[in-house]
Amino acid sequence: MINRKTTQKLDQNAFARGEAILIDKDYRWSSFKVIHEFRKVAGVRKMGHAGTLDPLATGLLIVCTGKMTKQIDTFQNLHKIYTGTITLGKSTPTMDAESQPDSEFGIEGITEEKILALLPKFTGEIEQVPPMYSAVNYAGKKLYEIARKGKTVHREPRKVTVSRFDITEINLPEVNFKVECSKGTYIRVLAHDLGARLGCGGYLSELRRTAIGEHRVEDAFTIHELRAMERIELIVEN
Numbered sequence: 297m298i299n300r301k302t303t304q305k306l307d308q309n310a311f312a313r314g315e316a317i318l319i320d321k322d323y324r325w326s327s328f329k330v331i332h333e334f335r336k337v338a339g340v341r342k343m344g345h346a347g348t349l350d351p352l353a354t355g356l357l358i359v360c361t362g363k364m365t366k367q368i369d370t371f372q373n374l375h376k377i378y379t380g381t382i383t384l385g386k387s388t389p390t391m392d393a394e395s396q397p398d399s400e401f402g403i404e405g406i407t408e409e410k411i412l413a414l415l416p417k418f419t420g421e422i423e424q425v426p427p428m429y430s431a432v433n434y435a436g437k438k439l440y441e442i443a444r445k446g447k448t449v450h451r452e453p454r455k456v457t458v459s460r461f462d463i464t465e466i467n468l469p470e471v472n473f474k475v476e477c478s479k480g481t482y483i484r485v486l487a488h489d490l491g492a493r494l495g496c497g498g499y500l501s502e503l504r505r506t507a508i509g510e511h512r513v514e515d516a517f518t519i520h521e522l523r524a525m526e527r528i529e530l531i532v533e534n
Contacts, residue, residue, distance in 0.1 A: 297316050297317070297318065297511065298315055298316065298317035298318070299317070299318045299511070299515040299516060299517070300318075300514075300515045300516070300517065301515060308338065308339040308340065311338040311339065311340040311343075311361045311362065312339075312340050312342075312361070312362050313362050313363065314360070314361055314362030314363035314364035314365070315360070315361050315362065315364055316358055316359070316360045316361075316364045316367065316371070317334075317358075317359050317361075317517070318356060318357075318358060318511055318513075318515055318516035318517065319334065319356075319357045319358075319359050319516055319517055319518070319519065319522075320354070320355060320356065320357075320513055320516040320517065320518045321349050321353070321354055321355060321356075321357050322354065322518065322519070323352065323354050324351050324352065325351065326351050327345050327348045327349050327357060330345065330357055330359065330519065331343060331344065331345060331359065333519045334359055334519060334522070337519070337522045337523055338361060340361050340362065342361060342362055342365060343359060343360060343361040343362075343365065344359070344360055344365050344368050345357045345358065345359050345360070345368070346358040346359075346360065346367075346368045346369075346371030346372045346508070347371070347372050347376065347479070347505075347508065348431070349503075349505060350392065350394070350484075350503070351394070352392060352393055352394055352502075352503070353380075353503040353504065353505065354503075354504045354505075355378075355503075355504040355505030355506060355513050356505045356506065356507065356508055356511065356512070356513040356516055357505075357516075358371045358508055358511060371508060371509070372479055373479050374479075374508050374509030374511075375459065375476060375477065375478060375479075375508075375509060376476070376477055376478075376479070376481070376505060376507065376508055377474070377475070377476045377505070377506045377507035378474070378475045378476075378477070378483050378503055378504065378505050378506065379464070379472070379473065379474050379475075379503075379504050379506055380472070380473060380475075380483065380487075380500060380501075380502045380503035380504060381470050381471065381472050381473070381500075381501045381502035381503075382470070382471045382472075382473060382487040382490060382491070382498050382499070382500060382501065383469050383470055383471075383498065383499055383501040384403050384406060384468065384469045384470075384471060384491055384494065384496050384497070384498045385400060385401055385402065385403040385469045385491075385496050385497060385498070386399065386400050386401070386469075386497055386498070386499060387399045387488065387491060387497035387498065387499055388499045389428075389429065389443070390427070390429040390484070390499075391427050391429070391482075391484035391485060391487060391488040391499055391500060392484045392487075392499055392500040392501070392503070393499065393500070393501050393502075394429070395429075397499070399497055400497070401495070401496040401497045402496065403468055403469055403496045406468060406494055406496055408463075408466050410494060411463060411466065411471060411490075411494065412463060414490060414493050414494065415461050415462075415463070417493065418458055418461050418486055418489065418490065419458050419459070419460065419461050420457065420458065421455055421456070421457050422455070422456060422457075422458060423453035423454065423455055423456075424453060424454055424456055424481065424482055424485045424486075424489075425451050425452075425453045425454075425485070426439065426451050426454065426482065426485075427439070427482060427484065427485055427488075428440070428442065428443035428448055428449075428451075429443050430482070432451070434449055434451070435449075439451070454480060456477060456478050456479075456480050456481040456482075457477065457478040457481075458475060458476070458477045458478075458481060458486070459476040459477060459478075460474065460475065460476040461473065461474075461475050461486070462474045462475075470501070471498075483500060483503055484499070484500040484503075486500075487499055487500035488500075
């Protein structure tokens with residue numbers, strides 16, 4: 297695993313053989329753009345990432361190259377840790393800040409006690425309905441393709457596990473949180489469902505993935521850092 301603690305030099309042959317590297321995704325970058333940009337750095341075509349992050353989210357991606365792409369599923373199955381912010385009093389079609397609010401409610405009756413009292417409803421093994429604006433397949437199409445046409449279809453709930461759902465700060469309408477969860481958990485659905493339970497609506501306004509299994513975002517490189525790193529020698533050996 298290549299991270300900030302790595303001391304050996306790497307060349308394009310090392311990436312071609314297979315490496316896994318920790319990358320801190322930029323805000324408004326898609327996970328695909330990270331791969332696109334890292335290909336330029338590593339000089340390797342065969343690569344993929346373990347676990348998509350939405351464009352408005354930042355944080356940890358594990359990118360695998362060469363033969364390490366066979367380990368992507370293993371990394372994807374590890375638990376994840378996220379921090380972020382839920383904005384109460386409004387809801388959006390995408391359940392995050394990617395779209396404009398389509399409804400607004402008062403939050404005068406919302407208290408810290410009411411918020412904390414609901415957290416047990418969202419911990420342990422729970423069921424989530426995948427959002428319409430997601431990449432889940434339905435009848436040969438992605439759900440977001442259907443949603444963009446203004447349509448809604450029935451989605452079966454899926455079981456996920458939320459090991460921890462902690463509220464770290466409340467400054468209404470914003471609620472900061474930390475979540476530890478299983479593969480397949482939609483944090484924006486947690487935000488939406490919490491707002492619905494409170495009766496005031498809510499959407500995910502900020503999200504950062506801080507860990508995948510034992511791997512931490514503080515050990516990750518940004519693409520900009522990788523471009524500038526002198527100790528990664530992008531020279532193909534003869």
